[in-house]
Amino acid sequence: MGFSWTTVDGRKALIENENIVLQRIDFLRKYKEEKERGTVSKSWQDKSLQSAKRRTVGDGKRFIVVNAGGRTGFVPGAGLLFVSGQKTADYHGEMNGETFLMWFEDMLVHLEEPSVIIMDNASYHSTQVEKTPTTNWTKAALIAWLEKNGIKHENNLLKVELLRIAKQNKPRIRYEVDELARYYGHEILRLPPYHCHYNAIELVWAQCKHHYNSNVGRAKRFDNDAVAAIWKEALDASTPERWARCVDHVEKLIQADWEREVHIDSGTIPPLIIHLGEDSSSEDSDSEEFEVTTQQVDGDSEVLAVPLDDLPGCSY
Incomplete structure (x- = not known):
């Protein structure tokens, strides 16, 4: 095929993607600002859609669990458990932006204090208020978007030229969940890619699923009520004390990573x-x-x- 094994000329440096670095620094800075400002009295994490997977043979049902919590425990009244319509291992297709938004608004009304909501960038978390132009748009759709936003353009331009104008005038992306959170007096802080370890609920979910898997074998049947009862035990086992330890652990990671970024920026490494x-x-x-x-x-x-x-x- 024309390939040969040979020595690589020059020196290569392994570096992290600059965009990921910037997103991490942005997250760390905003988290620290909210922490130091003291105006947000409760910080809680949300990692939606965790599967309660049973280990025994049965009818193949899968259950979707949605919840939110923080240093004082799970948010009261925010829990949701329902049967998945899919029998595959991928539960993400069961949730869409509309379903998540309905649960999210119901959860927001149970928050008693202004909160910073830490959330990843799953597609159902990221439904835009107004879609912005992409290369998949038709020429007619691009022209309609430009005219709607009062952006001047020539009528004889090609699609690629129209797309360039659209990108030059692209507004800041606005997400529906962000707008909804602000309406109720809260703020959303999105995790940078590949940084789920900044999300304390990941640790809590691992403990909950361990409790569920360890106790599901004693269930005599696997109907909805039996699964819900065992899962409720798992949630109840995640006490405010356990939540506080998980949040403390994550905040130590965040502080250590911020100090590392500052140290790297000093140029001494x-x-x-x-x-x-x-x-x-x-x-x-x-x-x-x-x-x-x-x-x-x-x-x-x-x-x-x-x-x-x-x-x-x-x-x-």
Whole structure:
């Protein structure tokens, strides 16, 4: 096929996607600002749609669980459990923006204090108030959107030119759940991608599912009432004390990550350079103390050493 195994010229550095870094810093900054401001007296997390999966053979029912909670425990009256219409392992298709929005508004009325709601970017969390142009739009739809928003354009432009104008005048994305939360006096703080560890309810859900799986075997039947009863036990086991420990753990992670970002920004950490196609005897390294070296072993690259003991602010 024309491929050959050869040494890679030049040096490559493994770096994190800049957009992900910016989203993480934005999240950390906003979280700290809300914490220091003191105007939000309760911070709680929401990770919707967790499956209560039974381990025994039966009729294949799956149950969808929706809830929210914070340092003082689950939000009273916010729990929802219903039978999934799907028998696949993917429960996400069971929930859409309309269904989630109905549950979300009902949950908001049970919040007694202004709250910061931590939420991921699942599609049913991200229904836009007004859809913005994409490459999938037809030319007629683009023209209609430009005219609706009073954006000037020539009538003889091609679709790609109209799309460029639309992107140049693209408004800030507004989500329905964000607007609804503000209406009731709350704010939504969205997690950056790949950072579910900033969500305390992930820890709580793991404990709830462990309790459910450990006790579901004693159920004599698997009808809706029996499943709901065992799941209620799992939720009741997640006491305010347990919630508080989970929230404290997450807040320590957030504080540590913020301090790391500040430390990196100070410029005191040397770059971490990955040498590809070179052995550990290379003498022209730009980063002697922090290099990762590799060698070829049976056609694969094997890491020889990662001398990072003196790297401040990091743990492995």
